[in-house]
Amino acid sequence: MQTSKSAIVIGGSLGGLLVANMLYRSGWDVHVYERVAEALEGRGAGIVTHPELMTALEMAGVAIDDTIGISVQERVTLNLDGSLERKQALPQILTAWGRLYSLLKAAFPEDRYHNGKQLVSFSQDEHAATVSFSDGTQASAALLVAADGVRSAVRSSLLPQAKPTYAGYIAWRGLVEEAALSPRTLKELFPYFAFGLPPQEQMIAYPVAGKNNSVKPGTRRFNFVWYRPAEASTTLKDMVTDSTGKVWADGIPPPLIRPSILAQARQAAHDVLAPQFAEVVEKTESLFFQPIFDLESQQLAFGRVALLGDAAFVARPHCGMGVTKAGGDAVALVRALSATSSVPDALQAYGQERRTVGEFIVGHARALGAYMQAQLLTEHERDMAERYRSTEAVMRETAVSPMAHAVLAP
Ligand SMILES: Cc1cc2nc3c(=O)[nH]c(=O)nc-3n(C[C@H](O)[C@H](O)[C@H](O)COP(=O)(O)OP(=O)(O)OC[C@H]3O[C@@H](n4cnc5c(N)ncnc54)[C@H](O)[C@@H]3O)c2cc1C
Incomplete structure (x- = not known):
């Protein structure tokens, strides 16, 4: 019974x-x-926290203290040449899946x-x-x-x-050790929730805990998610095809991504992203991508x-x-x-x-x-694409809970 x-x-x-x-x-x-x-x-994936998550964790029996994640105070967007396009305050705690x-x-x-x-x-x-x-x-x-x-x-x-319906773009993801970054990138990128906004693309990056969940300066990691369009029947199909010719339609396991696809992504990072972001992609050992659904x-x-x-x-x-x-x-x-x-x-x-x-x-x-x-x-998609194309809108609403001001019909 x-x-x-x-x-x-x-x-x-x-x-x-x-x-x-x-x-x-x-x-x-x-x-x-x-x-x-x-x-x-968890492949070290970064997780943005919101107040609702902290409430849920407490109800689940998790004591919340400073070791839950890394506190970031400001957001920046970098231009292609690495200069600062925009900076704004938005305190947030960034943690990691693990x-x-x-x-x-x-x-x-x-x-x-x-x-x-x-x-x-x-x-x-x-x-x-x-x-x-x-x-x-x-x-x-x-x-x-x-x-x-x-x-x-x-x-x-x-x-x-x-x-699940494919959204028409993929996310390259990765993590790099804080200690591996150059002094310039450590100063201009690492302390921030950072954005790079090439046309039709988006790079976001922020610090997360390092090995053994350490949040001690010098031992942390930098996490990024880089969205790029990939047409389903051509670009994406090629990207999810492994070296034996097998097509992984729901997403290819990271170790099976072909070296030429990884090399193209690293080259594209130098071509379309600020040098600080390109360095992060370059120094990421386990670069991988996920189709977005x-x-x-x-x-x-x-x-x-x-x-x-x-x-x-x-x-x-x-x-x-x-x-x-x-x-x-x-x-x-x-x-x-x-x-x-x-x-x-x-x-x-x-x-x-x-x-x-x-x-x-x-x-x-x-x-x-x-x-x-x-x-x-x-x-509607064209209207939304126009509305959320601006740096201001992207910085204001990305990784921010839409629930705080939502009025939901029952
Ligand atoms: C690029 C990217 C960035 C993201 N960034 C964030 C972020 O910043 N913040 C955030 O909150 N979220 C983020 N997410 C989303 C987040 O990772 C998921 O929403 C979250 O992990 C939900 O977890 P889940 O437990 O519901 O599902 P999952 O984590 O998918 O877990 C499902 C589990 O079920 C198991 N399972 C499956 N089938 C079976 C079966 N038949 N029998 C037994 N077990 C089974 C699986 O092995 C797995 O362990 C991101 C996702 C992506 C793709």
């Missing part, structure tokens, strides 16, 4: 750990199942986190949801939370029509099953809201579950609230990114 407060969370990344920690602290008997057999690695993962993982009981467990199917009845794993084992609980990411197997089976789910609650985090909605990264949104989903879900003893009723309330939020964030990020698309297909 399942207790009425038992839960299975599929996916042990940030979304899964946020909700599992909150459920655990609300008295739920919760287990997390993650398909990757070993500890997860830092959040280690804090959330440490807050959750080890014996409730199961690696090497890939969901292959699930079912539900009026009492419980039952999950089957690829190793032949099963688990049942009153609640099933799908935090299994943009390619969610749970969502694919419940909402086959909700598919939009994903919207028309429904988040299905009886005893809830979609959460990237499994539910994926916004383009321009608001820096992915983890914050997953945290907000978790807060709303746990709050809804504490308001009623009926899991399906709670999930209905959760779904209504968070679908509106997810649609809003996806729409706003789509507008911010329109000017980088390889093709503008609609009048």
Whole structure:
């Protein structure tokens, strides 16, 4: 027999750990199942924080102090020749995927986190949801939370029509050691949330913690995301083709990116970016790219099953809201579950609230990114591309939560 407060969370990344920690602290008997057999690695990706994320982390049992990330006070945009185009104040704390993962993982009981467990199917009845794993084992609980990411197997089976849509551009990403940077780049770039804005492209870069999550000066790292248009059937297809000719349509694993593609990107950095940014790209050892996708789910609650985090909605990264949104989903879900003893009723309330939020964030990020698309297909996209092309608008709204001033229709 399942207790009425038992839960299975599929996916042990940030979304899964946020909700599992909150459920655990609300008295739920919760287990997390993650398909990757070993500890997860975040490739050191930088994460912009917002006040809503800090609230969610605290509810998940994470104590917030100065070691959570690096505090940056100002934003700068550099011209192609490396001179300063614009500077403005915008205090923000920048952390890293690995830092959040280690804090959330440490807050959750080890014996409730199961690696090497890939969901292959699930079912539900009026009492419980039952999950089957690829190793032949099963688990049942009153609640099933799908935090299994943009390619969610749970969502694919419940909402086959909700598919990630390629946005028309890719993001080159990487990290470089603070100690490897030249004195000029350390002075003019490293202390800032920095922008480079070549036509139809965007470079953003900011400091993050270094090895072993160290925030000590001299040991930190500099993180960048460089958006470039890539037409799907030509440029992107070539970029996601490995040296054996295999095409990785959903994104190529970084070690398989062809050396010629990496060399082109490093050359382009010198051609279109300020020298300080080009140096950062040049000195990045593990340069990789990701195609950018939009994903919207028309429904988040299905009886005893809830979609959460990237499994539910994926916004383009321009608001820096992915983890914050997953945290907000978790807060709303746990709050809804504490308001009623009926899991399906709670999930209905959760779904209504968070679908509106997810649609809003996806729409706003789509507008911010329109000017980088390889093709503008609609009048609205052309309008948005015009609106968010200016340095002022990009600096004001990128990596800033759009929720603070949002008025959302129920
Ligand atoms: C270029 C870029 C920049 C970004 N910048 C930011 C930023 O600055 N700030 C921010 O907040 N967000 C950012 N994001 C988004 C952020 O990384 C995600 O939104 C966030 O990690 C959501 O996590 P999630 O846990 O929902 O999904 P994921 O992190 O994708 O985790 C899903 C987990 O489920 C597991 N899984 C999948 N299928 C199964 C299965 N069948 N069985 C068991 N386990 C399974 C996977 O192995 C994985 O561990 C960025 C994203 C990109 C692409």
